Amino acid sequence: MTRTFLKMNGLGNDFVVIETRSQPFNPTADEIRAIADRAAGVGCDQVIAIDPPKAEGASAYVRFWNSDGEETGACGNGTRCIAWLLMQSAKTDSVAFDTVAGRLTGVMAGDKLVTVDMGKPGLGWNEIPLSEPMDTVGVELQVGPIDAPNLHTPGCVSMGNPHVVFFVDEPATDELARGAGSLVEHHPLFPEGVNVGFANVVARDHIKLKVWERGAGLTAACGTGACAAQVAAFRRGLTDRKAKVEFESGALTIEYRESDGHVIMTGPVSMDFAGKLPEAAAA
Known part of the structure; x- marks a missing residue:
């Protein structure tokens, strides 16, 4: 057919x-x-x-x-x-x-x-899911040398699929996302694999994001990744409830709504x- x-x-x-x-x-x-x-x-x-x-x-x-x-x-x-x-x-x-x-x-x-x-995002360790109980605001995970890791203590959020979000001081490069993303995607902490985000918080209403998608690799944009990044950033006190999440290909507006805890995404x-x-x- x-x-x-x-x-x-x-x-x-x-x-x-x-x-x-x-x-x-x-x-x-x-x-x-x-x-x-x-x-x-x-x-x-x-x-x-x-x-x-x-x-x-x-x-x-x-x-x-x-x-x-x-x-x-x-x-x-x-x-x-x-x-x-x-x-x-x-x-x-x-x-x-x-x-x-x-x-x-x-x-x-x-x-x-x-x-x-x-x-609503899934925020419990068993909702992500993780392989062991942890506080998903910042999980015990690092990439790089033990005494000076390049990436550490990411937040975890489920948006119907599992996400881990690392916060970085500068916008992530493709090289960083490919190297760390491919490594973390299959980490034993994530029994179902995981989407890996690299979020640079520019302001309380602006995040620059790059995402390594589980099963797809580095992508131009990731809607659930943008939602996860905003939720993870808000939970860490880094952003307000509504922010622009910017990819190199364009931006989404994400609101982690206070009234009902739902995540609202607007984009083209x-x-x-x-x-x-x-x-x-x-x-």
Whole structure:
């Protein structure tokens, strides 16, 4: 079967989106890797499937896979893209849909600008999860020499997927993110692996961020990573509840809302092109 797809991105974090009502999609890890391959496939950071809803009040059930073929619980930039698609299709300015990480809602915030309620962050050590009990405001983890570590005492947050956030004095380089990210992603402290953020707090309302994504590597932007960085920074007293989280490709506005503890993300979406999957990837 030949399957059609949409290619979308949020701040350069790119996705292959497949609507499954008329074309069932239950891929193997190899098929996801084939789609995500930037040389032989379409090329993307994540693959997203929009399934028919499973529960009342939802417009769809949405599944996410990282480019390594593993299914993941959430993707912030992808969530905005899906919310925008569903709102365009229904000709409405708000939408709700379900994921394995729970129900998410989105509203239009401007021309190709979407605000998504990402729900409450997981802050308990067993919610991340960690392999042993720790205070997630600052966990016992360091990178580099024991007596002078390059990175240490990061915060941990779950946004439906696990994040660890290191705070750095200067904006992180790609070299730092690749070296430390690939090392920490598979650290025994994180039994399900972890997304690794490197946050430079510029002001109480401004963070510069670079993220090494679990299963995808260094990416242009990471929506759940931005949410995790803002929550971790607020918990350390480094930022106020609302801040601009800036990537090299652009910025998101993240609010860790006081009224209900939800994380609210606002940012752009972009439609790149439509196409058909190669037969090998669509099998």
